[in-house]
Amino acid sequence: MSYLSEVADLQISKYANIGGLAILVFDYCITFQDEVHLTWSRPWGLIRVIFTISRYLPFLGSGLTAYAALRVSGPCPPSLAENIIHILSIVAAEGMLVIRTWAFWQKSKKMLIGLLIYSAATVIGAASMNILPNHQLISTDVSMIHGACGFESSRNAALVYSILALFECVILILTAYKWFHDYRRLEVQSSIVTTVYGGSMLYMLCIIAITVTNVIIDAAFPLGFTNIFDTLQLVIHSVLASRILFHLRSSDARAHESDLLLLVSAARYGQPSQMQTNEMKSEVSEV
DSSP: OOHHHHHHHHHHHHHHHHHHHHHHHHHHHHHHHHHHHHTTTSOOOHHHHHHHHHHHHHHHHHHHHHHHHHOOSSSOOOHHHHHHHHHHHHHHHHHHHHHHHHHHTTTOHHHHHHHHHHHHHHHHHHHHHHTSOGGGSSOOOOOSOOSSSOOOOOTHHHHHHHHHHHHHHHHHHHHHHHHHHTGGGOSTTHHHHHHHHHHHHHHHHHHHHHHHHHHHHHHHSOGGGTTTTHHHHHHHHHHHHHHHHHHHHHHHHHHHHHHHHHHHHHHHHSSOOHHHHHHHHHHHHTO
16 A cells, blocks of 8 residues: 555545534534424433434544544544544434333333443443454554544444444344234224334434445555544444434324324214224325
C-alpha cells in the first residue's frame, strides 16, 4: 500500500462520513412530525429518555466526526469524547431494541433478566476487544501516514463490530421466533401483528447489514477505509431505532382505532362475525 493510495482512501472515508451526517439531518427533518405526534405527548419515562439519547446524541457524535474529517490545521479533535459519544449512542439504540424485544415477549421477567445479562456481556466483551494489542488481530498493517490526528481505526474494530452483530442477530432471532411461533396463529390480529413484526424485522436486518459491512471493512480492507462507515454505523442505529419506535406506536394507534370501530359496529348492528373482525383489522392496519 503506497502513501498516495492511503491518502486517497482516507479522502473517500472522510466524504462518506460527511454524507452520513447529511443522512441523519435529512431523516430528522422528514420524521420530526412523527416524533412530535408519537412521543412528545407521552410522559417522561425510561423509554423516552433512551429514545432521546439515541435520537439526539448522534448529532453530537456525527458532528465531531465531521469536524475531524474536515480539519486541516489546528488542535486534534477530541477523539476520546467522540468515541464515548458514539458508544453511548449505539448502546441507547440497542437499548431501544432490547425494550422492544422484551415487550414482544409479554414483558417476561426471565426474558428481561436474560437480555440485561447478555447486553452487559456484550458491552464488556466489546470493550475488552477494543483494548487488545493490535498484533493479536487479523492484520498488522501499519499506516503510511504519520501524525497524532489520524482518521483511521485499528483492526480491533472488526472484533468489536462482530460482537455487536452477534447481539443484533440474537435480538432478531428472538423477534422472529415470537412472530412465527406464537402470533402468526392468532387470526384476529394477524394483519396488525404482521405489520408490527414485519416492519421491525426489516429495520433490524438493515442494522445488522451495516454492522456486518463494518466487520468486513475493518478486517479486510486497507487501513484508509477503516473509518469509512463510522458515522453511518451511528446514523443507521439512531434512525432505524427511532423508526421502530414510531412504527410500533403508529401500529398501536391503528389498533385502538380498530377496537373503536368494532365497538361502534357491535353497538349498531350487534356482535360482528369473526370474518368481519378480520377484515376490519386488516383494513385499519393498512391505513
